[in-house]
Amino acid sequence: DIVLTQSPALAVSLGQRATISCRASQSVSISRYNLMHWYQQKPGQQPKLLIYRASNLASGIPARFSGSGSGTDFTLTINPVQADDIATYYCQQSRESNTFGAGTKLELK
């Protein structure tokens, strides 16, 4: 199984940049497709897709969210962070079956 590793938490100030990382135990890229996706989840709510295939903004997601990376290392960037962005963020790979990272809780500094 492909294991995805995320830092448990990240503290950030409002208006600053937040960079959340996700490292895969093996490559999740096939040809030009990077099969890594990012979600936001707030307490009591279902997850929301933010970024698909590493760098594509999902429908209705603000442009302050962006994604990058390839192979085994991926990053979700939020710039600037707003109060509504305080949540837990998960990465997910679909290269082999589906696995999720353990999540990174974005907190206010």
Next chain:
Amino acid sequence: EVQLVESGGGLVQPGRSLKLSCAASGFTFSNYDMAWVRQAPTKGLEWVASISTGGGNTYYRDSVKGRFTISRDNAKSTLYLQMDSLRSEDTATYYCASPHYGGFAYWGQGTLVTVSS
């Protein structure tokens, strides 16, 4: 508007069965693969099972193979998860989700399954 509405959760004893349903609307259900994803209380997300558009291909995580069965009725735009031989570690909120380009673009609100005596 895409809607996925799960039902069928509840409290069940270990070893018993439960069947979840997910009613889809707002998109052509038969054109999309579907999946179940679960989340244990205070824990992260865990993919459970997926099914192809026609239902001919199904995939499961190892821990539920042989106990859970995913199926669909395209005429009713409904996804199912039959869960047998339930264990305490199956306690979770179960979401149905629709994958698009590999990411799960649409999610239901979830249904809670509690396995306890």
